[in-house]
Amino acid sequence: MKPTRPRMQKGLDRKAQAYTASLPFDRRLYREDIEGSIAHARMLARQGIISEKDAELIVMGLVSIREEMEQGTFPFKEEMEDIHMNIEVRLAEKIGDAAGRLHTARSRNDQIALDMRLYLKRAITETVGRLRGFQKALLELAEANKSVVMPGYTHLQRAQPVLFTHHLLAYFEMAQRDVERFLDCLKRVDVLPLGSGALAGVPYPIDRDFLARELGFGWVSQNSIDAVSDRDFVAEYEAAACLAMMHLSRLVEELVLWSTEEFGLVEMDEAYATGSSIMPQKRNPDVAELARGKTGRVYGHLMAILTTLKGLPLAYNRDLQEDKEGLFDTIDTLHFTLEVLTGMVQTLKVDSARTRKAAEEGYILATDLADYLVKKGIPFRKAHGIVGEVVRYASESGKGLKELTLEEYRRSSNLFDKDVLNITLESSIASRDVPGGTAPEQVKKALARAREILKGDA
């Protein structure tokens, strides 16, 4: 008979037991569970709720259990449904009756909430670290390609010339917002739930502030019913992860595109390319594609936890056990994706000849022509119309803008003068000299700011 069902005479149905078991995935929480129990035992002794001797025995037992876990020698019992019962039962084997005193003033409801929060706090620290590593790789690639000119795209059509560095730093900004979001989320994870008991608090003179200090929490939860039924922090982490994966999906989409024979703007290192079982010539960007595909999985986990939480009455319900697998997989997927893409960015080669050629073809300087006319005094909207005519003429004559003569320009407007022929990729880029713009001076400042951000965080 299970220790938790003293009122019942029958055990759980064998299948139902396997169905409800969480051991296969919550064993990952053993470190947090033991850490929380040690702090709890110490607090109980400090408050005179259990004896110092019992507390010492308990701590010793738990330390030795942690040792077994780390050595891989812990004798897991599948029939003991979860990690908590496995540790509880093992502790009793090791130290006898004193083990039973550990469960004074605590319920599995506040215990599991504690474990999850401890685990997630660490995970967020690692998430932020990996985002920082990814930003560093972007920054280095950006710095190594400062003079590379490429077409900026809107609607995947060439729009205006930009510096490759500027384009890359857009991803730095996205990652920066991700960092901020995870740190905001951390504030709401950093709350100690222990002491909430099953749902109503506990009838012992416990010291929750001591527990918070021992376990490194910044805050103590304010309402016991909320504390055991709250899983906002799981959903909030997953929502932040969705945005982070979405950003990565945009980057790899571009890398996949740019690696095509047609674009050819970059080349992924062979270490990030795969072959084909049938086509011997293939260098496929599978790693990038898989990162894109895994975005779906992370979105799915968010949808899953939101669905699970919808309409749940207070306080704890077993539905909440479904918080774990999705969260763990979200963390793993995001971390692994960041790690692999960091490597991919670090080894990426930019083909600066092709990026320039792509920018030179076609009508990418048309906006500059319009702005040229504006400076001659006509309203932008009118200038825009005139240049549209120029482009139509050029396109029908099969010419690029560079190939037009001044006479041809003047067919559309007398305001065109010789200096119109001085408009180049470089002049276009240099002219976007506003904060956040692509002019070299601005991009230099952006690089300096990015370095500052990464340093500040080191």
Place this chain on the structure above:
Amino acid sequence: MKPTRPRMQKGLDRKAQAYTASLPFDRRLYREDIEGSIAHARMLARQGIISEKDAELIVMGLVSIREEMEQGTFPFKEEMEDIHMNIEVRLAEKIGDAAGRLHTARSRNDQIALDMRLYLKRAITETVGRLRGFQKALLELAEANKSVVMPGYTHLQRAQPVLFTHHLLAYFEMAQRDVERFLDCLKRVDVLPLGSGALAGVPYPIDRDFLARELGFGWVSQNSIDAVSDRDFVAEYEAAACLAMMHLSRLVEELVLWSTEEFGLVEMDEAYATGSSIMPQKRNPDVAELARGKTGRVYGHLMAILTTLKGLPLAYNRDLQEDKEGLFDTIDTLHFTLEVLTGMVQTLKVDSARTRKAAEEGYILATDLADYLVKKGIPFRKAHGIVGEVVRYASESGKGLKELTLEEYRRSSNLFDKDVLNITLESSIASRDVPGGTAPEQVKKALARAREILKGDA
């Protein structure tokens, strides 16, 4: 160096390899992979593309690999990324050069599509079988409680009396639609993709009809590009599974409610109840709650695959590898949930005294009063208003309808006559004597039809 990257000089980055590896989850497809390869080898020999001797060797080798898999002695190589390469490499170890001929006229793209379809065909058969088992349990519980009267609810307020059997058969109908949806899905899974090659077909005189017959497929795919990039069948199965889980979530929501001290309409067997780590009195419906919670997970998998497929260019992209884990977990979750809930339904006890008491209290026969007045000749809408007045009077006087005297009825309308006092739960139920209604005669027919359905399927 991997056999699949002959053009490249460097291997895949170690982390990238782990990231792209599918072996941890696609090893589940070994049976289908071997079965497909055996059929392919036989076809190749039959068509004179490889020799009979080579085919024999290949088949022998594959059979012995399957044996190793089933014995648990197969030497999995993690660095060989997926189940296909593991089998391919092992086959070469066993039979040498002939192994290389198996990959004639086939690509991993059509091979994996084949494996997934073979696997899902079997899964659907099992899904339908488990739905049938669940329907059978519902039917048996329904038949065992044919005389139980309960309140029918709308908005969770008591609405009109119904037979418990009638209520239960609503779930039989839902499961019946689930069965039909899975069978419709099966038609679109039952299509052989093998022979599509990487994407364009293969330059060998293969016999796809022979392959279809050997492998038990009803149809052969019509377009090779579509065949290797299509994962509709994954999403369609998952969508059907979402509806099935949604139905189960409605049932367990009701069982959780009905098991409360407040409702008390049913009692779950102890084999499906759990205790508490802290509250000794508890009998919690954890199994039911977990089934409800797992609905979220299945919804999440659907969202994941839909997201992954969105906007993918043709033909195969590595994003498609993300089809597997979600599908496998969907199948497992649905199957396990059906199995456990079948057991729960089989052991459920109905408290017919409390269901009757719940139906007797309050104003559940108010609609019958309105219909009574309609039969006396006034329009329904007017009758509805009169009875509303009766109920308001009764409620303000703290009485149930049964406690009202004829005089009290007549305060609201002279049409009330002595026979109004004959309206009872039984008369109300019996009066709903239309196809699909709750009258005992109709419910009897419904039970007969349900039995017929299950028999027809046996």
Place this chain on the structure above:
Amino acid sequence: MKPTRPRMQKGLDRKAQAYTASLPFDRRLYREDIEGSIAHARMLARQGIISEKDAELIVMGLVSIREEMEQGTFPFKEEMEDIHMNIEVRLAEKIGDAAGRLHTARSRNDQIALDMRLYLKRAITETVGRLRGFQKALLELAEANKSVVMPGYTHLQRAQPVLFTHHLLAYFEMAQRDVERFLDCLKRVDVLPLGSGALAGVPYPIDRDFLARELGFGWVSQNSIDAVSDRDFVAEYEAAACLAMMHLSRLVEELVLWSTEEFGLVEMDEAYATGSSIMPQKRNPDVAELARGKTGRVYGHLMAILTTLKGLPLAYNRDLQEDKEGLFDTIDTLHFTLEVLTGMVQTLKVDSARTRKAAEEGYILATDLADYLVKKGIPFRKAHGIVGEVVRYASESGKGLKELTLEEYRRSSNLFDKDVLNITLESSIASRDVPGGTAPEQVKKALARAREILKGDA
């Protein structure tokens, strides 16, 4: 006071009334609501439940209300929350007391289920019609470009040459599955719920088969509780719509890509291109992009209804009112997207020179080389390795396969002979001569089959 709250003394809070009102979106159901009421009135008279005279009055009144609706002169009353009450109240204004008799043997619960099913049945017919129109446009474009050769892509890398027609027909197949899925869904929509009353059936001798015939339903619902709480059909339509939108998102993704300056394989007609407010040269594929973006919206509606239905106890709950807006927007979005994309496909121009050039560059015939070697007797896996070496050599020498001499081929294998130089795009395509393959003969058959499908449906 509202006719529906006879027991209460207070009205609904003004804000709550606006919150619960469905008139802004359910007025779209007026035609179905009136049609259902007419059939109901006729049935009631036929069964002697109301008089023929009353029925005539009711039908006349309803017909004149429909007229008002269609003329735009119907006096909508916002305070009458929904379309049903608006019609009910208006009918009473028109014909007096007889109006009240229409609500005999019917509840809003079965009435709204009926309206939704009638509406969706028609919508599906239109959905299928639009899919057929879209398939026709694909087929015509495919037939008009039968000789166009293009690179087939996997991982967005050039893989093997295919006919443009073959690639396009992949989308025909997807649309074909969509048609089948909608028709399967239709079977489950085509079920009459009327007669289920509030949840238990009705206490009048109604004729449900007559109603089904009048209203064109193939089946009658089997369980009244299920009939009023079932919204599977909404979710099932939306799931099918998700797959259809996903298919369209894949097509437009390709069209956006192919329309880039870099790919340049197709040109969208100006009627489907937009300009820019600032860049005068732009021809943006906004229409295609928006179709891709709208995929998200349809996925969202599916997730919404699934979430709403999760864990709902039987029978009707007001949550179900949330079925409408998502369904209507799904239908509208899918229909409009199909219509617009049909036009886009009809006017698409293929640049057969560029598609051929793209196929000629690079190493797209590498698989053919491997198959060439297989025919000389070596296993495919070995041949694959040899060709990988050839490609590596060519790539390092900056040559395409066409530029290699026989001697250069023979550096990797003596099996290469003069006939290796005969391998061309045409020979490659012609060799994929298996059912579903890209060989002209097979594509011709596929076109014939496609024409047959469209004809059969006309």
Place this chain on the structure above:
Amino acid sequence: MKPTRPRMQKGLDRKAQAYTASLPFDRRLYREDIEGSIAHARMLARQGIISEKDAELIVMGLVSIREEMEQGTFPFKEEMEDIHMNIEVRLAEKIGDAAGRLHTARSRNDQIALDMRLYLKRAITETVGRLRGFQKALLELAEANKSVVMPGYTHLQRAQPVLFTHHLLAYFEMAQRDVERFLDCLKRVDVLPLGSGALAGVPYPIDRDFLARELGFGWVSQNSIDAVSDRDFVAEYEAAACLAMMHLSRLVEELVLWSTEEFGLVEMDEAYATGSSIMPQKRNPDVAELARGKTGRVYGHLMAILTTLKGLPLAYNRDLQEDKEGLFDTIDTLHFTLEVLTGMVQTLKVDSARTRKAAEEGYILATDLADYLVKKGIPFRKAHGIVGEVVRYASESGKGLKELTLEEYRRSSNLFDKDVLNITLESSIASRDVPGGTAPEQVKKALARAREILKGDA
């Protein structure tokens, strides 16, 4: 011909134009659009980019357009696709050529990003205000019912007695987290994108800091490419809204449950109850149910925007237009739901007799018995087992704990003494005297803290 397509000779297809039009939903942004344009015109003049006179004309024109909008006299032109073009064209009608100068140094890409951010900043302020109002209603209800005792539930089974006030304050905590999340989101909305041009910045000496000050932004965007393609803020608001709706769904789920005849713990005011078209006795909690149902809709919008953003290449793509309807509906739904539920909470009546009765029945004090034994010196786990035995005995004897004699208690353990009979609901509640617990002292502090929070915000 549209001003934005100067290069093209044909207009947009009529259907495609309707398909891409955003006027039906983006007209809601007119105020922000005009406000942004006024600031832009002032800045252009201040920097000498346009003349003061032109700026004055522009501002005058825009003010008069705003007037027209607010009076409902603005002549919307549907063929002018969006709100920006409508205003642009109208301005030209009013002030002639000068209107064309407003579009100097600005693109629709940074303009629409600006409008959305301005709009959302205001929306967040309102969201927070409504959450505060909702918290206030909770607090008032909590304060008005300070002495009400009810069963705390886990797994919907009675668990331990709690104060009703304590239970209610759990929702106060949830709303508090919601407030914090929206304020965190606000930091990332509060960033000026104007000056980013189409994607690369603008070639004019603009003053972005001036713009930020004029428009009340705290920050200026750092990367022009990111600024025009970023919609994180939409997804982040929607994710926060999902959690807020989820919390509300939990509350209304409880209110629906508690309003059943079976629970009967609360009564909703008639102003929030609806009747039935057929059952005259009904008082249905439709408003609460609809709030629960609308959770799905908000989840759906989040999923929609995440799907839309997945894998989008930089910079602006038309897919981004899909950000609006979902965001607007999310804001509206959340605001309206908060408003209506605030009213519902304000008028809720608690039946303190029934809540107490529910707490008194059964074995809700079992944990207190276990803690009683612990205080006598035995380990909790052992005490838990003993009390399980007591409960089993009582339950089999058909008795509640209050009905057991000391002798009966002592059958299970000699440690039970006379004082065991002093354990009551009140003693149980008072004993949970830890921070966050349900003891009256603690709840008093929680109320004080809640008042403080609301005051601080006023």
